[in-house]
Amino acid sequence: MTADQGTNIMKIRLTINGKAMTATLADNATAKDFLSLLPMTLTLEDYAATEKIGYLPRKLSTAGAPAGSDPAVGDIAYYAPWGNLAVFYADAPYARGLIPLGRLDPGIEALSVPGRPKVTIDSVGK
16 A cells, blocks of 8 residues: 555536536546546436436546446446446446446435436546
8 A cells, every 4th residue: 555545536526407516536547538538518318217327529448447337326437338427326236348437425416307417527626
């Protein structure tokens, strides 16, 4: 364990219909590549009554990524096969190709919006 572990915290803000949520990104190559795309605005759509998804402008790096993950409420992930961002508002089963990007800080209420809302994502300091 090195002295600087845990000090490279990457924070982002997601704003939907004027409601902002913050999230902490994971320290992995995929999350760092995602951060390089910010700021951006995506149109979200509901998927499987468990997550809001939005398609990124390009595929992200999957270097060193796990084969998949088992998402929980509040998780933010990248689904490599489709190239989309996924923000989970319900638990979902393990999915191959799902790479953890980070986790919403407490409060997912802004996700409970009908239709196809736009989300603006930007970095919050570095």
